[in-house]
Amino acid sequence: MSLFSDLPLTSAAVRRLFRHQLHLQPIRPTLPHALKSKVALYLHIPFCESLCTYCTFHRVLFSEPLARAYFAALREDIRQAHAAGWQVSEVYIGGGTPTVLVDELCTTLTLCQTLFAPKVMSVETNPNHLVPATLTALRAAGVNRLSVGVQSLDNTLLRAMNRFEAYGSAEDILPRLALANAYFDTFNVDMIFNLPGQSVASLQQDALALLEADIKQISWYPLMPTRQKTSLLRESMGAYQLKGEHKKYQQLCRVLGHRYTLSSAWCFNRNTVNAHDEYVTQNEHYLGLGSGAFSYVNHQLLVNDFNIERYIETVQAGGNRLVAGQHFTPAQALSYRMLLQLFSLQVAAVAPVDRRLRKLWSADIAALKTARMIQVADDAYVVTEQGRYLALALMREFYVAVNTLREQMRELQASEQRILLQEVE
Ligand SMILES: C[S@@+](CC[C@H](N)C(=O)[O-])C[C@H]1O[C@@H](n2cnc3c(N)ncnc32)[C@H](O)[C@@H]1O
Ligand code: SF4
Missing domain, CATH: 3.20.20.70 (Aldolase class I)
Structure with a gap:
């Protein structure tokens, strides 16, 4: 399903969508190699x-x-x-x-x-x-x-x-x-x-x-x-x-x-x-360092250890401080980019080269245009006054989903500490 295919979106629909999209696996990913670009x-x-x-x-x-x-x-x-x-x-x-x-x-x-x-x-x-x-x-x-x-x-x-x-x-x-x-x-x-x-x-x-x-x-x-x-x-x-x-x-x-x-x-x-x-x-890729920081590199969302003491020890030992991650599918990465562009109030009029992605992208653009959320301006689409609130609601739900992930990571850490305490007793 394309991100905006069921416009006008209700908050509940958007919320469900992001819950579905952001699904961290508690695996131990490793940091990808450094990118050539900054x-x-x-x-x-x-x-x-x-x-x-x-x-x-x-x-x-x-x-x-x-x-x-x-x-x-x-x-x-x-x-x-x-x-x-x-x-x-x-x-x-x-x-x-x-x-x-x-x-x-x-x-x-x-x-x-x-x-x-x-x-x-x-x-x-x-x-x-x-x-x-x-x-x-x-x-x-x-x-x-x-x-x-x-x-x-x-x-x-x-x-x-x-x-x-x-x-x-x-x-x-x-x-x-x-x-x-x-x-x-x-x-x-x-x-x-x-x-x-x-x-x-x-x-x-x-x-x-x-x-x-x-x-x-x-x-x-x-x-x-x-x-x-x-x-x-x-x-x-x-x-x-x-x-x-x-x-x-x-x-x-x-x-x-x-x-x-x-x-x-x-x-x-x-x-x-x-x-x-x-x-x-504002940045396609970002590297997050420090306890609880997120990175987004090469369509991968990566999460650092929320345990502050363990983060310090791991860095000192030169170990891996990533504790969870998710690889976005090309369609998810496209939705994510579209979300960020809408939030920035300007959507580039450049369709993806891949045929399946181009179809999804065109469906989103058509739905947004029909709902008068975006309009053509020069070589891009600008978000209209009514589209701004949709962009705000989408971003709110994205951040609520990220904040829920933070909560889950903190709960995981608290339960690890409880287990450790029980082992000591
Ligand atoms: C996380 S704080 C870090 C900087 C500084 N400690 C501060 O209070 O501004 C950055 C901003 O996040 C925003 N923030 C934190 N929790 C929020 C929430 N639940 N909803 C909306 N904004 C929130 C606040 O506006 C805050 O200023
Ligand atoms: S909003 Fe308050 S609790 Fe949150 S980071 Fe800022 S000062 Fe700290």
Whole structure:
């Protein structure tokens, strides 16, 4: 079945589709040989000073000795990838919170700069780290894109998300954003809409505050909870409902639309030249290093060990840190590429050479055109205003499927630890 053959897609249909498509085998794949072309490098730092209730990423509470050992192992992993012949055009350091140890982070950035001389070095952080000493150190180490998680400027919501104490109130955050906005070519603020308890008025106020601060880039994600997270969130924030999502998205597009351009379905940009969005969508291949990082190379999705201590030991011993993977069929790889292009709001008008794939591709394009989700523009198809929401819904479901995989990997790790404990007793 082609990805878009049953348009208009309901969220449930899309969800079923991705559950079906993303099916990691807990095998032990090995990393393919280095590609001839340059790839994006993603480095994962899984430590945070406080854990947010909605967060579906691989992260644990910060412990300095463990984090120092982890950064050292990660640098060893980078050196090994370089020695194996990997070449890198862009480096993205995400988490968790990469700035938990600025000295370790800067040593790691300098190593990347020396080995790969990438044109983009991007780092994620939290508002409590937007202070002159850290911003200056990051810039000196070559960072040209900084992304900060804010999520909301509503103090009631910040409290419910467990962010208020550790990462600051709206009144603390706003002046810090104004300071950091001037430091980097690209300064991105991560926000979330459709949070339980988030009113349309609260969202509108957030959008107006960021407009007023003239933030260079805003990634305004829809909340993407897994099934497990949805039931946990019910206790801390209230019931999650998909129903209001479309209306809230339209409202954001309306408020921000006259000053910002969409560089993807949820990324608002003041300046399209420095629009660095998700590395996943902008790079055909990416290599993920660090505990819990994903790679996508030669149509293979590969997952690193989620056990932080074991990751450190394996790297030190020069062993294999991959724990699961999936080889996409040509049809799945085509659907994945189509999804990323739709999300980036532009679909290349280049049909695959293979006859069977060309048929699938043509069916998708025809369905999208009939449903007025895309229209012809020069030598490509651009996603229409109504198509944007479909692109957002598809990407949301893709990320929910990826987040569900993360949850499964963490559960696997927890059950391994339980077995080990039972053996010791
Ligand atoms: C994983 S965090 C890492 C960087 C930093 N710790 C932070 O809080 O921004 C990156 C972003 O992912 C987004 N995020 C995490 N969990 C999410 C979820 N369940 N739904 C939507 N966005 C989520 C948040 O907007 C967050 O800023
Ligand atoms: S959203 Fe960011 S700060 Fe919060 S737990 Fe997730 S990674 Fe950590």
